[in-house]
Amino acid sequence: MDLKQLKALVTVAEVGSVTRAAELLHLVQPAVTRQIRAMETELGVTLFERTRNGMQLTEAGAIMAERARRALRELARATAEIQPQRGEVAGQVTVGLLESTIDTLAEPLVTAVKANHPHIELRMLTGYSGHLQRWLDDGDLDVTLLYNLTDTPSVNVAPLLTEQLWAVAPPEAGLRADEPIALAEVAEQSLVMPAPGHALRALIDGAAARNDILFDVSVQTNSLALQKQFVLGGHGWTILPGAGIVADVSAGLLSAAPLCEPEIRRSVVLGMPRTGRLPAAAEVVAQELVRQVRTAVQTGRWPSARWKDHAGTER
Structure with a gap:
Protein backbone atom coordinates (compact mmCIF):
# COMPACT_ATOMS: atom_id res chain seq x y z
CA MET A 1 0.00 0.00 0.00
CA GLN A 83 10.17 22.55 4.67
CA PRO A 84 8.83 26.01 5.56
CA GLN A 85 8.88 28.62 2.83
CA ARG A 86 11.27 31.52 3.41
CA GLY A 87 11.40 30.91 7.14
CA GLU A 88 7.65 31.43 7.52
CA VAL A 89 5.54 29.35 9.89
CA ALA A 90 3.76 26.86 7.65
CA GLY A 91 1.51 23.86 7.86
CA GLN A 92 -2.10 22.72 7.89
CA VAL A 93 -4.16 23.61 10.98
CA THR A 94 -7.69 22.44 11.68
CA VAL A 95 -9.73 24.71 13.97
CA GLY A 96 -13.04 23.94 15.66
CA LEU A 97 -15.59 26.68 16.27
CA LEU A 98 -18.78 26.45 18.29
CA GLU A 99 -21.77 26.90 15.99
CA SER A 100 -22.90 29.97 17.94
CA THR A 101 -19.57 31.74 17.29
CA ILE A 102 -19.40 31.36 13.51
CA ASP A 103 -20.73 34.83 12.64
CA THR A 104 -18.50 36.48 15.24
CA LEU A 105 -15.21 34.68 14.67
CA ALA A 106 -14.95 32.70 11.43
CA GLU A 107 -14.24 35.40 8.86
CA PRO A 108 -12.04 37.61 11.12
CA LEU A 109 -9.93 34.58 12.08
CA VAL A 110 -9.39 33.50 8.47
CA THR A 111 -8.56 37.07 7.43
CA ALA A 112 -6.01 37.53 10.24
CA VAL A 113 -4.29 34.17 9.67
CA LYS A 114 -4.04 34.70 5.91
CA ALA A 115 -2.69 38.24 6.35
CA ASN A 116 -0.07 37.39 8.97
CA HIS A 117 0.79 33.78 8.10
CA PRO A 118 0.10 33.18 4.40
CA HIS A 119 1.78 29.75 4.41
CA ILE A 120 -0.63 28.27 6.93
CA GLU A 121 -3.42 26.24 5.35
CA LEU A 122 -6.46 26.73 7.55
CA ARG A 123 -9.27 24.19 7.83
CA MET A 124 -12.33 25.06 9.87
CA LEU A 125 -14.95 22.73 11.34
CA THR A 126 -18.04 23.80 13.27
CA GLY A 127 -20.28 21.93 15.65
CA TYR A 128 -21.56 21.62 19.17
CA SER A 129 -19.12 21.36 22.04
CA GLY A 130 -19.55 17.61 22.48
CA HIS A 131 -18.79 16.96 18.81
CA LEU A 132 -15.78 19.27 18.85
CA GLN A 133 -14.34 17.61 21.94
CA ARG A 134 -14.70 14.18 20.33
CA TRP A 135 -13.01 15.39 17.15
CA LEU A 136 -10.18 16.86 19.23
CA ASP A 137 -9.77 13.55 21.07
CA ASP A 138 -9.75 11.69 17.74
CA GLY A 139 -7.01 13.93 16.34
CA ASP A 140 -9.24 15.61 13.75
CA LEU A 141 -8.78 19.06 15.35
CA ASP A 142 -5.63 20.88 16.42
CA VAL A 143 -7.35 23.55 18.49
CA THR A 144 -10.99 24.28 19.27
CA LEU A 145 -13.42 26.33 21.29
CA LEU A 146 -15.45 24.36 23.83
CA TYR A 147 -17.72 25.30 26.67
CA ASN A 148 -18.27 24.33 30.29
CA LEU A 149 -15.23 22.05 30.22
CA THR A 150 -12.21 21.67 32.51
CA ASP A 151 -8.98 19.80 31.83
CA THR A 152 -9.38 16.15 30.88
CA PRO A 153 -6.75 13.40 30.48
CA SER A 154 -6.59 14.20 26.75
CA VAL A 155 -7.40 17.94 26.57
CA ASN A 156 -5.69 21.04 27.96
CA VAL A 157 -8.20 23.81 28.63
CA ALA A 158 -7.61 27.57 28.90
CA PRO A 159 -10.59 29.67 30.15
CA LEU A 160 -11.48 32.54 27.81
CA LEU A 161 -14.81 34.07 28.83
CA THR A 162 -18.24 33.57 30.28
CA GLU A 163 -21.30 34.59 28.29
CA GLN A 164 -24.91 35.13 29.21
CA LEU A 165 -27.77 33.27 27.56
CA TRP A 166 -30.52 35.29 25.90
CA ALA A 167 -34.23 34.85 25.27
CA VAL A 168 -34.86 35.10 21.52
CA ALA A 169 -38.23 35.93 19.96
CA PRO A 170 -39.79 37.35 16.79
CA PRO A 171 -39.38 41.12 16.31
CA GLU A 172 -42.97 41.85 17.35
CA ALA A 173 -42.24 40.51 20.85
CA GLY A 174 -40.18 43.65 21.39
CA LEU A 175 -37.40 42.10 23.48
CA ARG A 176 -34.57 44.55 24.17
CA ALA A 177 -30.91 44.17 25.04
CA ASP A 178 -31.19 46.72 27.85
CA GLU A 179 -34.23 45.05 29.44
CA PRO A 180 -33.37 41.58 30.85
CA ILE A 181 -36.24 39.12 31.03
CA ALA A 182 -36.94 36.60 33.78
CA LEU A 183 -36.72 32.93 32.90
CA ALA A 184 -40.22 32.39 34.36
CA GLU A 185 -41.62 34.95 31.92
CA VAL A 186 -39.91 33.20 29.02
CA ALA A 187 -41.43 29.90 30.20
CA GLU A 188 -44.90 31.36 29.60
CA GLN A 189 -44.19 31.04 25.87
CA SER A 190 -43.95 27.91 23.73
CA LEU A 191 -40.25 27.20 23.32
CA VAL A 192 -37.99 25.92 20.59
CA MET A 193 -35.23 24.10 22.47
CA PRO A 194 -31.96 22.27 21.84
CA ALA A 195 -32.48 18.52 21.77
CA PRO A 196 -31.97 16.55 25.02
CA GLY A 197 -28.36 15.58 25.56
CA HIS A 198 -27.12 18.89 24.20
CA ALA A 199 -24.96 20.70 26.78
CA LEU A 200 -26.87 23.95 26.28
CA ARG A 201 -30.16 22.15 26.97
CA ALA A 202 -28.70 20.66 30.15
CA LEU A 203 -27.62 24.12 31.30
CA ILE A 204 -31.08 25.59 30.67
CA ASP A 205 -32.95 22.66 32.20
CA GLY A 206 -30.74 22.79 35.29
CA ALA A 207 -31.53 26.46 35.86
CA ALA A 208 -35.24 25.80 35.37
CA ALA A 209 -35.25 22.87 37.80
CA ARG A 210 -33.50 24.87 40.52
CA ASN A 211 -36.18 27.54 40.20
CA ASP A 212 -39.22 25.23 39.84
CA ILE A 213 -39.87 26.43 36.29
CA LEU A 214 -41.54 24.20 33.70
CA PHE A 215 -41.24 24.69 29.94
CA ASP A 216 -43.80 24.18 27.18
CA VAL A 217 -41.50 22.80 24.47
CA SER A 218 -42.99 22.89 20.98
CA VAL A 219 -39.96 21.88 18.88
CA GLN A 220 -36.56 20.37 19.64
CA THR A 221 -33.55 20.45 17.32
CA ASN A 222 -29.78 20.00 17.36
CA SER A 223 -29.24 22.97 15.01
CA LEU A 224 -28.81 26.59 16.09
CA ALA A 225 -29.84 27.74 12.62
CA LEU A 226 -33.05 25.73 12.87
CA GLN A 227 -33.79 27.14 16.33
CA LYS A 228 -33.76 30.62 14.83
CA GLN A 229 -35.71 29.52 11.75
CA PHE A 230 -38.46 27.97 13.89
CA VAL A 231 -38.71 31.18 15.92
CA LEU A 232 -39.09 33.16 12.70
CA GLY A 233 -41.76 30.67 11.62
CA GLY A 234 -43.83 31.40 14.70
CA HIS A 235 -43.23 28.13 16.58
CA GLY A 236 -42.17 29.84 19.80
CA TRP A 237 -39.29 31.61 21.51
CA THR A 238 -35.88 30.10 22.13
CA ILE A 239 -32.79 30.53 24.34
CA LEU A 240 -29.37 31.02 22.78
CA PRO A 241 -25.93 32.51 23.49
CA GLY A 242 -25.71 36.18 22.55
CA ALA A 243 -22.95 35.63 19.98
CA GLY A 244 -25.28 33.45 17.94
CA ILE A 245 -27.96 36.09 17.37
CA VAL A 246 -26.09 39.41 16.96
CA ALA A 247 -26.50 39.62 13.19
CA ASP A 248 -30.17 38.58 13.28
CA VAL A 249 -31.07 41.17 15.91
CA SER A 250 -29.12 43.91 14.10
CA ALA A 251 -30.99 43.07 10.89
CA GLY A 252 -34.34 43.26 12.70
CA LEU A 253 -35.10 39.59 12.03
CA LEU A 254 -35.28 38.72 15.73
CA SER A 255 -35.57 40.47 19.06
CA ALA A 256 -33.64 39.34 22.13
CA ALA A 257 -33.02 40.08 25.78
CA PRO A 258 -30.54 38.68 28.31
CA LEU A 259 -32.00 36.22 30.79
CA CYS A 260 -32.29 37.04 34.47
CA GLU A 261 -33.82 35.50 37.59
CA PRO A 262 -31.69 33.47 37.20
CA GLU A 263 -28.94 34.79 34.95
CA ILE A 264 -27.61 31.78 33.03
CA ARG A 265 -23.99 31.88 31.89
CA ARG A 266 -21.76 29.40 30.13
CA SER A 267 -17.97 29.29 30.11
CA VAL A 268 -16.13 29.27 26.76
CA VAL A 269 -12.65 27.74 26.78
CA LEU A 270 -9.81 27.01 24.37
CA GLY A 271 -9.12 23.29 24.03
CA MET A 272 -5.87 21.76 22.74
CA PRO A 273 -4.57 18.18 22.82
CA ARG A 274 -2.62 17.27 25.93
CA THR A 275 -0.56 14.56 24.26
CA GLY A 276 2.10 15.15 21.64
CA ARG A 277 3.85 18.28 20.49
CA LEU A 278 1.64 21.08 19.20
CA PRO A 279 3.00 22.15 15.80
CA ALA A 280 4.23 25.73 15.49
CA ALA A 281 1.47 26.55 12.99
CA ALA A 282 -1.19 25.31 15.42
CA GLU A 283 0.30 27.43 18.22
CA VAL A 284 0.18 30.50 16.00
CA VAL A 285 -3.46 29.86 15.03
CA ALA A 286 -4.42 29.22 18.67
CA GLN A 287 -2.89 32.58 19.66
CA GLU A 288 -4.75 34.33 16.84
CA LEU A 289 -8.03 32.66 17.83
CA VAL A 290 -7.63 33.89 21.41
CA ARG A 291 -6.86 37.36 20.06
CA GLN A 292 -10.01 37.37 17.94
CA VAL A 293 -12.16 36.19 20.86
CA ARG A 294 -10.78 38.91 23.12
CA THR A 295 -11.29 41.58 20.45
CA ALA A 296 -14.91 40.46 19.97
CA VAL A 297 -15.52 40.80 23.71
CA GLN A 298 -13.80 44.18 24.00
CA THR A 299 -15.61 45.69 21.00
CA GLY A 300 -19.03 44.45 22.07
CA ARG A 301 -19.44 42.03 19.14
CA TRP A 302 -19.85 39.24 21.71
CA PRO A 303 -22.85 40.39 23.80
CA SER A 304 -22.91 39.85 27.57
CA ALA A 305 -19.44 38.27 27.52
CA ARG A 306 -16.91 38.75 30.30
CA TRP A 307 -13.26 38.09 29.51
CA LYS A 308 -11.25 35.88 31.88
CA ASP A 309 -7.58 36.47 32.67
CA HIS A 310 -5.00 33.70 33.08
CA ALA A 311 -6.10 33.19 36.69
CA GLY A 312 -9.68 32.64 35.54
CA THR A 313 -10.91 35.97 36.96
CA GLU A 314 -13.60 37.76 34.95
CA ARG A 315 -12.72 41.20 33.64
Missing part, protein backbone atom coordinates in the same frame (compact mmCIF):
# COMPACT_ATOMS: atom_id res chain seq x y z
CA ASP A 2 1.46 3.40 -0.96
CA LEU A 3 0.57 7.10 -0.88
CA LYS A 4 -0.81 7.08 -4.41
CA GLN A 5 -3.32 4.42 -3.40
CA LEU A 6 -4.32 6.34 -0.27
CA LYS A 7 -4.82 9.53 -2.29
CA ALA A 8 -6.90 7.63 -4.84
CA LEU A 9 -9.07 6.13 -2.10
CA VAL A 10 -9.72 9.45 -0.39
CA THR A 11 -10.35 11.36 -3.62
CA VAL A 12 -12.81 8.81 -5.01
CA ALA A 13 -14.56 8.72 -1.63
CA GLU A 14 -14.93 12.51 -1.62
CA VAL A 15 -16.14 12.99 -5.21
CA GLY A 16 -17.94 9.65 -5.69
CA SER A 17 -16.53 9.15 -9.18
CA VAL A 18 -13.39 7.50 -10.56
CA THR A 19 -13.52 9.77 -13.60
CA ARG A 20 -13.66 12.95 -11.54
CA ALA A 21 -11.01 11.64 -9.14
CA ALA A 22 -8.69 10.95 -12.07
CA GLU A 23 -9.11 14.55 -13.25
CA LEU A 24 -8.29 15.92 -9.81
CA LEU A 25 -5.27 13.62 -9.42
CA HIS A 26 -4.07 14.32 -13.01
CA LEU A 27 -4.18 10.62 -13.85
CA VAL A 28 -5.97 8.51 -16.43
CA GLN A 29 -9.07 6.72 -15.19
CA PRO A 30 -7.64 3.17 -15.49
CA ALA A 31 -4.74 4.15 -13.23
CA VAL A 32 -7.11 5.21 -10.44
CA THR A 33 -9.14 2.03 -10.90
CA ARG A 34 -5.97 -0.08 -10.64
CA GLN A 35 -4.95 1.66 -7.41
CA ILE A 36 -8.34 1.02 -5.81
CA ARG A 37 -8.36 -2.62 -6.93
CA ALA A 38 -4.80 -3.13 -5.67
CA MET A 39 -5.86 -1.91 -2.23
CA GLU A 40 -8.91 -4.16 -2.24
CA THR A 41 -6.76 -7.14 -3.19
CA GLU A 42 -4.18 -6.39 -0.50
CA LEU A 43 -6.82 -5.86 2.20
CA GLY A 44 -9.07 -8.67 1.08
CA VAL A 45 -12.19 -6.50 1.25
CA THR A 46 -14.35 -4.44 -1.09
CA LEU A 47 -13.86 -0.72 -0.50
CA PHE A 48 -16.49 0.64 -2.90
CA GLU A 49 -19.84 -0.41 -4.24
CA ARG A 50 -20.28 0.59 -7.88
CA THR A 51 -23.82 1.99 -7.99
CA ARG A 52 -25.93 3.92 -10.48
CA ASN A 53 -25.26 7.05 -8.41
CA GLY A 54 -21.50 6.60 -8.37
CA MET A 55 -18.91 5.03 -6.11
CA GLN A 56 -20.23 4.42 -2.59
CA LEU A 57 -17.94 3.42 0.28
CA THR A 58 -18.62 0.10 1.93
CA GLU A 59 -18.38 -0.14 5.71
CA ALA A 60 -14.79 -1.32 5.39
CA GLY A 61 -14.10 1.43 2.85
CA ALA A 62 -15.43 4.12 5.16
CA ILE A 63 -13.09 2.97 7.94
CA MET A 64 -10.12 2.86 5.59
CA ALA A 65 -10.92 6.25 4.05
CA GLU A 66 -11.14 7.91 7.46
CA ARG A 67 -7.74 6.53 8.49
CA ALA A 68 -6.23 7.42 5.11
CA ARG A 69 -7.37 11.02 5.44
CA ARG A 70 -5.65 11.31 8.80
CA ALA A 71 -2.46 9.74 7.49
CA LEU A 72 -2.32 12.07 4.49
CA ARG A 73 -3.11 15.08 6.68
CA GLU A 74 -0.29 14.22 9.10
CA LEU A 75 2.17 13.71 6.25
CA ALA A 76 1.22 17.04 4.67
CA ARG A 77 1.59 18.75 8.04
CA ALA A 78 5.00 17.20 8.68
CA THR A 79 6.22 18.16 5.20
CA ALA A 80 5.14 21.77 5.70
CA GLU A 81 6.81 21.96 9.12
CA ILE A 82 10.21 20.67 7.97
Whole structure:
Protein backbone atom coordinates (compact mmCIF):
# COMPACT_ATOMS: atom_id res chain seq x y z
CA MET A 1 0.00 0.00 0.00
CA ASP A 2 1.46 3.40 -0.96
CA LEU A 3 0.57 7.10 -0.88
CA LYS A 4 -0.81 7.08 -4.41
CA GLN A 5 -3.32 4.42 -3.40
CA LEU A 6 -4.32 6.34 -0.27
CA LYS A 7 -4.82 9.53 -2.29
CA ALA A 8 -6.90 7.63 -4.84
CA LEU A 9 -9.07 6.13 -2.10
CA VAL A 10 -9.72 9.45 -0.39
CA THR A 11 -10.35 11.36 -3.62
CA VAL A 12 -12.81 8.81 -5.01
CA ALA A 13 -14.56 8.72 -1.63
CA GLU A 14 -14.93 12.51 -1.62
CA VAL A 15 -16.14 12.99 -5.21
CA GLY A 16 -17.94 9.65 -5.69
CA SER A 17 -16.53 9.15 -9.18
CA VAL A 18 -13.39 7.50 -10.56
CA THR A 19 -13.52 9.77 -13.60
CA ARG A 20 -13.66 12.95 -11.54
CA ALA A 21 -11.01 11.64 -9.14
CA ALA A 22 -8.69 10.95 -12.07
CA GLU A 23 -9.11 14.55 -13.25
CA LEU A 24 -8.29 15.92 -9.81
CA LEU A 25 -5.27 13.62 -9.42
CA HIS A 26 -4.07 14.32 -13.01
CA LEU A 27 -4.18 10.62 -13.85
CA VAL A 28 -5.97 8.51 -16.43
CA GLN A 29 -9.07 6.72 -15.19
CA PRO A 30 -7.64 3.17 -15.49
CA ALA A 31 -4.74 4.15 -13.23
CA VAL A 32 -7.11 5.21 -10.44
CA THR A 33 -9.14 2.03 -10.90
CA ARG A 34 -5.97 -0.08 -10.64
CA GLN A 35 -4.95 1.66 -7.41
CA ILE A 36 -8.34 1.02 -5.81
CA ARG A 37 -8.36 -2.62 -6.93
CA ALA A 38 -4.80 -3.13 -5.67
CA MET A 39 -5.86 -1.91 -2.23
CA GLU A 40 -8.91 -4.16 -2.24
CA THR A 41 -6.76 -7.14 -3.19
CA GLU A 42 -4.18 -6.39 -0.50
CA LEU A 43 -6.82 -5.86 2.20
CA GLY A 44 -9.07 -8.67 1.08
CA VAL A 45 -12.19 -6.50 1.25
CA THR A 46 -14.35 -4.44 -1.09
CA LEU A 47 -13.86 -0.72 -0.50
CA PHE A 48 -16.49 0.64 -2.90
CA GLU A 49 -19.84 -0.41 -4.24
CA ARG A 50 -20.28 0.59 -7.88
CA THR A 51 -23.82 1.99 -7.99
CA ARG A 52 -25.93 3.92 -10.48
CA ASN A 53 -25.26 7.05 -8.41
CA GLY A 54 -21.50 6.60 -8.37
CA MET A 55 -18.91 5.03 -6.11
CA GLN A 56 -20.23 4.42 -2.59
CA LEU A 57 -17.94 3.42 0.28
CA THR A 58 -18.62 0.10 1.93
CA GLU A 59 -18.38 -0.14 5.71
CA ALA A 60 -14.79 -1.32 5.39
CA GLY A 61 -14.10 1.43 2.85
CA ALA A 62 -15.43 4.12 5.16
CA ILE A 63 -13.09 2.97 7.94
CA MET A 64 -10.12 2.86 5.59
CA ALA A 65 -10.92 6.25 4.05
CA GLU A 66 -11.14 7.91 7.46
CA ARG A 67 -7.74 6.53 8.49
CA ALA A 68 -6.23 7.42 5.11
CA ARG A 69 -7.37 11.02 5.44
CA ARG A 70 -5.65 11.31 8.80
CA ALA A 71 -2.46 9.74 7.49
CA LEU A 72 -2.32 12.07 4.49
CA ARG A 73 -3.11 15.08 6.68
CA GLU A 74 -0.29 14.22 9.10
CA LEU A 75 2.17 13.71 6.25
CA ALA A 76 1.22 17.04 4.67
CA ARG A 77 1.59 18.75 8.04
CA ALA A 78 5.00 17.20 8.68
CA THR A 79 6.22 18.16 5.20
CA ALA A 80 5.14 21.77 5.70
CA GLU A 81 6.81 21.96 9.12
CA ILE A 82 10.21 20.67 7.97
CA GLN A 83 10.17 22.55 4.67
CA PRO A 84 8.83 26.01 5.56
CA GLN A 85 8.88 28.62 2.83
CA ARG A 86 11.27 31.52 3.41
CA GLY A 87 11.40 30.91 7.14
CA GLU A 88 7.65 31.43 7.52
CA VAL A 89 5.54 29.35 9.89
CA ALA A 90 3.76 26.86 7.65
CA GLY A 91 1.51 23.86 7.86
CA GLN A 92 -2.10 22.72 7.89
CA VAL A 93 -4.16 23.61 10.98
CA THR A 94 -7.69 22.44 11.68
CA VAL A 95 -9.73 24.71 13.97
CA GLY A 96 -13.04 23.94 15.66
CA LEU A 97 -15.59 26.68 16.27
CA LEU A 98 -18.78 26.45 18.29
CA GLU A 99 -21.77 26.90 15.99
CA SER A 100 -22.90 29.97 17.94
CA THR A 101 -19.57 31.74 17.29
CA ILE A 102 -19.40 31.36 13.51
CA ASP A 103 -20.73 34.83 12.64
CA THR A 104 -18.50 36.48 15.24
CA LEU A 105 -15.21 34.68 14.67
CA ALA A 106 -14.95 32.70 11.43
CA GLU A 107 -14.24 35.40 8.86
CA PRO A 108 -12.04 37.61 11.12
CA LEU A 109 -9.93 34.58 12.08
CA VAL A 110 -9.39 33.50 8.47
CA THR A 111 -8.56 37.07 7.43
CA ALA A 112 -6.01 37.53 10.24
CA VAL A 113 -4.29 34.17 9.67
CA LYS A 114 -4.04 34.70 5.91
CA ALA A 115 -2.69 38.24 6.35
CA ASN A 116 -0.07 37.39 8.97
CA HIS A 117 0.79 33.78 8.10
CA PRO A 118 0.10 33.18 4.40
CA HIS A 119 1.78 29.75 4.41
CA ILE A 120 -0.63 28.27 6.93
CA GLU A 121 -3.42 26.24 5.35
CA LEU A 122 -6.46 26.73 7.55
CA ARG A 123 -9.27 24.19 7.83
CA MET A 124 -12.33 25.06 9.87
CA LEU A 125 -14.95 22.73 11.34
CA THR A 126 -18.04 23.80 13.27
CA GLY A 127 -20.28 21.93 15.65
CA TYR A 128 -21.56 21.62 19.17
CA SER A 129 -19.12 21.36 22.04
CA GLY A 130 -19.55 17.61 22.48
CA HIS A 131 -18.79 16.96 18.81
CA LEU A 132 -15.78 19.27 18.85
CA GLN A 133 -14.34 17.61 21.94
CA ARG A 134 -14.70 14.18 20.33
CA TRP A 135 -13.01 15.39 17.15
CA LEU A 136 -10.18 16.86 19.23
CA ASP A 137 -9.77 13.55 21.07
CA ASP A 138 -9.75 11.69 17.74
CA GLY A 139 -7.01 13.93 16.34
CA ASP A 140 -9.24 15.61 13.75
CA LEU A 141 -8.78 19.06 15.35
CA ASP A 142 -5.63 20.88 16.42
CA VAL A 143 -7.35 23.55 18.49
CA THR A 144 -10.99 24.28 19.27
CA LEU A 145 -13.42 26.33 21.29
CA LEU A 146 -15.45 24.36 23.83
CA TYR A 147 -17.72 25.30 26.67
CA ASN A 148 -18.27 24.33 30.29
CA LEU A 149 -15.23 22.05 30.22
CA THR A 150 -12.21 21.67 32.51
CA ASP A 151 -8.98 19.80 31.83
CA THR A 152 -9.38 16.15 30.88
CA PRO A 153 -6.75 13.40 30.48
CA SER A 154 -6.59 14.20 26.75
CA VAL A 155 -7.40 17.94 26.57
CA ASN A 156 -5.69 21.04 27.96
CA VAL A 157 -8.20 23.81 28.63
CA ALA A 158 -7.61 27.57 28.90
CA PRO A 159 -10.59 29.67 30.15
CA LEU A 160 -11.48 32.54 27.81
CA LEU A 161 -14.81 34.07 28.83
CA THR A 162 -18.24 33.57 30.28
CA GLU A 163 -21.30 34.59 28.29
CA GLN A 164 -24.91 35.13 29.21
CA LEU A 165 -27.77 33.27 27.56
CA TRP A 166 -30.52 35.29 25.90
CA ALA A 167 -34.23 34.85 25.27
CA VAL A 168 -34.86 35.10 21.52
CA ALA A 169 -38.23 35.93 19.96
CA PRO A 170 -39.79 37.35 16.79
CA PRO A 171 -39.38 41.12 16.31
CA GLU A 172 -42.97 41.85 17.35
CA ALA A 173 -42.24 40.51 20.85
CA GLY A 174 -40.18 43.65 21.39
CA LEU A 175 -37.40 42.10 23.48
CA ARG A 176 -34.57 44.55 24.17
CA ALA A 177 -30.91 44.17 25.04
CA ASP A 178 -31.19 46.72 27.85
CA GLU A 179 -34.23 45.05 29.44
CA PRO A 180 -33.37 41.58 30.85
CA ILE A 181 -36.24 39.12 31.03
CA ALA A 182 -36.94 36.60 33.78
CA LEU A 183 -36.72 32.93 32.90
CA ALA A 184 -40.22 32.39 34.36
CA GLU A 185 -41.62 34.95 31.92
CA VAL A 186 -39.91 33.20 29.02
CA ALA A 187 -41.43 29.90 30.20
CA GLU A 188 -44.90 31.36 29.60
CA GLN A 189 -44.19 31.04 25.87
CA SER A 190 -43.95 27.91 23.73
CA LEU A 191 -40.25 27.20 23.32
CA VAL A 192 -37.99 25.92 20.59
CA MET A 193 -35.23 24.10 22.47
CA PRO A 194 -31.96 22.27 21.84
CA ALA A 195 -32.48 18.52 21.77
CA PRO A 196 -31.97 16.55 25.02
CA GLY A 197 -28.36 15.58 25.56
CA HIS A 198 -27.12 18.89 24.20
CA ALA A 199 -24.96 20.70 26.78
CA LEU A 200 -26.87 23.95 26.28
CA ARG A 201 -30.16 22.15 26.97
CA ALA A 202 -28.70 20.66 30.15
CA LEU A 203 -27.62 24.12 31.30
CA ILE A 204 -31.08 25.59 30.67
CA ASP A 205 -32.95 22.66 32.20
CA GLY A 206 -30.74 22.79 35.29
CA ALA A 207 -31.53 26.46 35.86
CA ALA A 208 -35.24 25.80 35.37
CA ALA A 209 -35.25 22.87 37.80
CA ARG A 210 -33.50 24.87 40.52
CA ASN A 211 -36.18 27.54 40.20
CA ASP A 212 -39.22 25.23 39.84
CA ILE A 213 -39.87 26.43 36.29
CA LEU A 214 -41.54 24.20 33.70
CA PHE A 215 -41.24 24.69 29.94
CA ASP A 216 -43.80 24.18 27.18
CA VAL A 217 -41.50 22.80 24.47
CA SER A 218 -42.99 22.89 20.98
CA VAL A 219 -39.96 21.88 18.88
CA GLN A 220 -36.56 20.37 19.64
CA THR A 221 -33.55 20.45 17.32
CA ASN A 222 -29.78 20.00 17.36
CA SER A 223 -29.24 22.97 15.01
CA LEU A 224 -28.81 26.59 16.09
CA ALA A 225 -29.84 27.74 12.62
CA LEU A 226 -33.05 25.73 12.87
CA GLN A 227 -33.79 27.14 16.33
CA LYS A 228 -33.76 30.62 14.83
CA GLN A 229 -35.71 29.52 11.75
CA PHE A 230 -38.46 27.97 13.89
CA VAL A 231 -38.71 31.18 15.92
CA LEU A 232 -39.09 33.16 12.70
CA GLY A 233 -41.76 30.67 11.62
CA GLY A 234 -43.83 31.40 14.70
CA HIS A 235 -43.23 28.13 16.58
CA GLY A 236 -42.17 29.84 19.80
CA TRP A 237 -39.29 31.61 21.51
CA THR A 238 -35.88 30.10 22.13
CA ILE A 239 -32.79 30.53 24.34
CA LEU A 240 -29.37 31.02 22.78
CA PRO A 241 -25.93 32.51 23.49
CA GLY A 242 -25.71 36.18 22.55
CA ALA A 243 -22.95 35.63 19.98
CA GLY A 244 -25.28 33.45 17.94
CA ILE A 245 -27.96 36.09 17.37
CA VAL A 246 -26.09 39.41 16.96
CA ALA A 247 -26.50 39.62 13.19
CA ASP A 248 -30.17 38.58 13.28
CA VAL A 249 -31.07 41.17 15.91
CA SER A 250 -29.12 43.91 14.10
CA ALA A 251 -30.99 43.07 10.89
CA GLY A 252 -34.34 43.26 12.70
CA LEU A 253 -35.10 39.59 12.03
CA LEU A 254 -35.28 38.72 15.73
CA SER A 255 -35.57 40.47 19.06
CA ALA A 256 -33.64 39.34 22.13
CA ALA A 257 -33.02 40.08 25.78
CA PRO A 258 -30.54 38.68 28.31
CA LEU A 259 -32.00 36.22 30.79
CA CYS A 260 -32.29 37.04 34.47
CA GLU A 261 -33.82 35.50 37.59
CA PRO A 262 -31.69 33.47 37.20
CA GLU A 263 -28.94 34.79 34.95
CA ILE A 264 -27.61 31.78 33.03
CA ARG A 265 -23.99 31.88 31.89
CA ARG A 266 -21.76 29.40 30.13
CA SER A 267 -17.97 29.29 30.11
CA VAL A 268 -16.13 29.27 26.76
CA VAL A 269 -12.65 27.74 26.78
CA LEU A 270 -9.81 27.01 24.37
CA GLY A 271 -9.12 23.29 24.03
CA MET A 272 -5.87 21.76 22.74
CA PRO A 273 -4.57 18.18 22.82
CA ARG A 274 -2.62 17.27 25.93
CA THR A 275 -0.56 14.56 24.26
CA GLY A 276 2.10 15.15 21.64
CA ARG A 277 3.85 18.28 20.49
CA LEU A 278 1.64 21.08 19.20
CA PRO A 279 3.00 22.15 15.80
CA ALA A 280 4.23 25.73 15.49
CA ALA A 281 1.47 26.55 12.99
CA ALA A 282 -1.19 25.31 15.42
CA GLU A 283 0.30 27.43 18.22
CA VAL A 284 0.18 30.50 16.00
CA VAL A 285 -3.46 29.86 15.03
CA ALA A 286 -4.42 29.22 18.67
CA GLN A 287 -2.89 32.58 19.66
CA GLU A 288 -4.75 34.33 16.84
CA LEU A 289 -8.03 32.66 17.83
CA VAL A 290 -7.63 33.89 21.41
CA ARG A 291 -6.86 37.36 20.06
CA GLN A 292 -10.01 37.37 17.94
CA VAL A 293 -12.16 36.19 20.86
CA ARG A 294 -10.78 38.91 23.12
CA THR A 295 -11.29 41.58 20.45
CA ALA A 296 -14.91 40.46 19.97
CA VAL A 297 -15.52 40.80 23.71
CA GLN A 298 -13.80 44.18 24.00
CA THR A 299 -15.61 45.69 21.00
CA GLY A 300 -19.03 44.45 22.07
CA ARG A 301 -19.44 42.03 19.14
CA TRP A 302 -19.85 39.24 21.71
CA PRO A 303 -22.85 40.39 23.80
CA SER A 304 -22.91 39.85 27.57
CA ALA A 305 -19.44 38.27 27.52
CA ARG A 306 -16.91 38.75 30.30
CA TRP A 307 -13.26 38.09 29.51
CA LYS A 308 -11.25 35.88 31.88
CA ASP A 309 -7.58 36.47 32.67
CA HIS A 310 -5.00 33.70 33.08
CA ALA A 311 -6.10 33.19 36.69
CA GLY A 312 -9.68 32.64 35.54
CA THR A 313 -10.91 35.97 36.96
CA GLU A 314 -13.60 37.76 34.95
CA ARG A 315 -12.72 41.20 33.64
